[in-house]
Amino acid sequence: MTMRIVSVVGARPNLMKLAPVDRELAKRPDVEHVIVHTGQHYDAEMSDTFFEELWIPAPDYHLGVGSGSHAIQTAAVMQRLEPILVELRPDFVLVYGDVNSTVAAALVAAKLGLRVGHVEAGLRSGDWTMPEEINRVLTDRLAELLFIPSRDAAANLAAEGVAADRVHFVGNVMIDSLCWALPGALERNVPARHGLAQGGYVVVTLHRPSNVDDPATLRLLVDALQCLSRERPIVFPVHPRARMRMDAAGVSAGGGAGGDLRLIAPLGYLDMLGLVASAALVITDSGGLQEETTFLGVPCLTVRPNTERPITCAHGTNRLVPARGDAILAAAERAVARRPPVRPVIERWDGRTAQRIAGVVCDGECFDVEAADQANDIAPELADRPSGQPGRAEMFATKEVLS
Ligand code: UD1
Secondary structure (H helix, E strand, C coil), X not given: CCEEEEEEEXXXXXXXXXXXXXXXXXXXXXXXXXXXXXXXXXXXXXXXHHHHHCCCCCCCEECCCCCCCHHHHHHHHHHHHHHHHHHHCCCEEEEECCCHHHHHHHHHHHHCCCCEEEEXXXXXXXXXXXXXXXXXXXXXXXXXXEEECCHHHHXXXXXXXXXXXXXXXXXXXXXXXXXXXXXXXXXXXHHHHCCCCCCCCEEEECCCHHHHCCHHHHHHHHHHHHHHCCCCCEEEECCHHXXXXXXXXXXXXXXXXXXXXXXXXXXXXXXXXXXXXXXXXXEEXXXXXXXXXXXXXXXXXXXXXXXXXXXXXXXXCXXXXXXXXXXXXXXXXXXXHCCCCCXXXXXXXXXXXXXXXXXXXXXXXXXXXXXCCCCCCCCHHHXXXXXXXXXXXXXXXXXXXXX
């Protein structure tokens, strides 16, 4: 009998999580995978490009929800998704990450009595002022199967009283996409196309309300970047939300301060990956980039007081930094100087997460945290690759591991 699985996605960071799961499910003749796009992100550069580059089939349903307040956006997803799920009666609904579309879909599905799986479950920043934290906690409460990327997520869920048999330690699905796309991304010679030397530039993304909504903070951050760009060029693909705030606050690059700060349109997945892989440093407030830089061994500064991805600080290349100019400049210098000689290896960030998810959903497999072996079961073809790309180890300033 055919198993019908519905994946609901809506925002840019959902798409690299969906792609490997879709590819894995497509291998199974007895599975019908239906993709619903809520339309939370609608600009071509925030959505369509990712479908094309990640080989995700066009969505079967598009809800056209668009932007709005949190309540309006969440409610619109719920209203438009419900009749589709009622009609389809899927065996499983998969939701991804922590965006408004995630919690909205989980709530609709759970109330219809459908089985829900949450991909990237159990992450907690402990910061209830972040809309994503609310989305994470609620989605995990609503989902039956919780697919966690790292062991700390199991501890978070256990602390909330979640039964261990709902939790599957499958690894990080973002890394599946990264492994799949990296060779093609490197072939694009993205740094050269931007006139940048390998390992000689900084990539920035900032879009969180805490960094861009207050004009004073936004100005401070852009000033700090302008100053930092006197050392090495900075490429900052600007999220539409940040662009809007910059325009409203009259913040722009330049300002007579010298340096080379480039504010550019958002990049597609492959160009962004190609750029990040050869960067000296990434400065961000994104969740995904904290993980991608850790996997690539590229130093990362996260401009936030906390992270739901502490493993990227404890075992990876990520450091938290406050939104202060002096702190960012000092941390940037330290991070570049103390770049680790080889990329960190994180348990189960190995390119096989989607395979495990499909195994749980379709075959009833179990990836119990306790039973999981502690070994780094990294795919052999990835095991010895130095950070960034082959042959880059000699470029590291020191052999010292970040302290
Ligand atoms: C959403 C997620 C955030 C994630 C981010 C990645 C929530 C609560 N937040 O934030 O966790 O890190 O996506 O991109 O779900 N806009 C456009 N074009 C688009 C999409 C948005 O111009 O295609 C503009 C609109 O002005 C919109 C604003 O960006 O109001 C914010 O979009 P929204 O979807 O509400 O949240 P993001 O800030 O993108």
